[in-house]
Amino acid sequence: MTKSQWQKSSYSNSDAECVEVRTADGLVELRESDDGGIMIRTTTTKFAKLLHGIKAGEFDSYADFTS
Numbered sequence: 001m002t003k004s005q006w007q008k009s010s011y012s013n014s015d016a017e018c019v020e021v022r023t024a025d026g027l028v029e030l031r032e033s034d035d036g037g038i039m040i041r042t043t044t045t046k047f048a049k050l051l052h053g054i055k056a057g058e059f060d061s062y063a064d065f066t067s
Contacts, residue, residue: 008033 003024012018018033028047031039042050053059 006031006033 004022006020006022008018008020012033019030020033020036021028021030023029023044024041026044027041028044029039029041
């Protein structure tokens with residue numbers, strides 16, 4: 001099984017309140033850094049579509065921009 005290292009956003013501060021991402025066997029895996037036991041695994045195509053929606057602001061209503 002080929003896995004890359006977990007990576008978190010440069011926008012995350014030093015505490016554990018962030019989402020991490022890596023690739024594993026051609027798929028993309030996401031997890032919360034403070035609870036690594038729960039993981040989402042998806043294809044690179046679906047992940048790219050999610051990122052496109054995030055960048056376009058489609059999910060801004062779910063975010064807390066005050067912290």
